[in-house]
Amino acid sequence: MYIDTHCHLNLPEFNTDVVSVIGNAKKTGVKRIIIPGVNLYFSQKAIDIALTQPQSLFASIGYHPYEANKSPDTHDLELLLKKYQGTKFTPRSLSVARSEVGTIIAIGECGLDYHKFKSEKADGKKDQQKHLFEDQLLLAIKYGLPAIIHCRDAFEDLFSVLDALPKMPLGVIHCFSGGLQDMRMATERNLYFGVDGNITYTKHIQSILPSMRLDTLLLETDAPYLTPEPHRGERNEPKYIPLIAKTISSLIHEPESMIENQTTLNAKKLFHINT
Ligand SMILES: [Zn+2]
Ligand SMILES: [Zn+2]
Incomplete structure (x- = not known):
């Protein structure tokens, strides 16, 4: 069994056929899917979709860094947690809550994205992103949930935000694009x-991957984006997760079944998925 740990089934690209997309994923062994939010609306939609198949689908709630200039309120995420995780879900009572409910299994995707800030003076915009990110990490720590972290061209600030927290949160850097030093x-x-479909064609990630520990890797499609070879140009779908495992397998010379088992184990451990 594979787990797609980052798949935007909540975006409009899947509005008309989400049920068959999930069915087709299951046929290729992708039996659990985590749906991340990017703002309040799509976090709610992630929850709504997850609740249709609570044993297979899980939601993560959060604000993408692109939302930082739209006055997002992290308190709204806490209200979702309180509404959907049940009365037993309170700070530091996670062992009780997770076995009982657990539709919302993470906070995110949250993080820093400086890709568009290269040429302009953007310190104010960077500060907005840092504050929003920090607020969500504090929420993740408060409720003992892992964070799904988006980081693009911002690794230095990522680590300074993380290191200033009262406690290091659990989490994944989804669609990792950093260098060797960032990885270490x-x-x-x-x-x-998170390893995505771009591993099938991006030389940079292919070159870093053999240095990464297998017990730190998660598979994710980031569908509808980042479609792997040989389907580039089409909409990405969770059914393509095995293509990512296949590429990792050829890069590190380990059997595909080993990649499948280990990454599924990693995802279950990080997100406390017990189904
Ligand atoms: Zn992202
Ligand atoms: Zn994403």
Whole structure:
């Protein structure tokens, strides 16, 4: 069994056929899917979709860094947690809550994205993103949930935000795009790494992957984006997760079944999925 740990089934690209997309994923062995939010509306939609198949689908709630200039309120995420996780879900009572409900299994995707800030003076915008990210990490720590972290061209600030927290949160850097040093720093902080379909064609990630520890890797499609070879140009779907495992297998010379088992184990451990 595979787990797609990052799949935007809540986006409009899947509005008309989400049920068959999930069915087709299951046929290729992708039996659990985590649906991340990018703002309040899509977090709610992630929950609504997850609740249709609570044994197979899970929601993560959060604000993408692109939302930072739209006055997002992290308190709204806490209200969702309180509404959907049941009365037993309170700070530091997670062992009780998780076995009972657990539709919302993470906070995110949250993080920093400086990709568009290269040429302009954007310190104010960066500060907005840092504050929003920090608020969500504090929420993750408060409720003992892992964070799904989006980080693009911002690794230095990522680690300074993380290191200033009262406690290191659990989490994954989804669609990891950093360098060797970033990978080592994240590994020291016990973070996981999401590997996506771009591993099938991006030389940079292919070159870093053999240095990564297999017990830190998670598989994710980031569908509808980042479609792997040989389907580039089409909409991405969770059914393509095995293509990512296949590429990892050829890069590190380990059997595909080993990649499948280990990444599923990693995802179950990080997100406390027990179904
Ligand atoms: Zn992302
Ligand atoms: Zn995403």
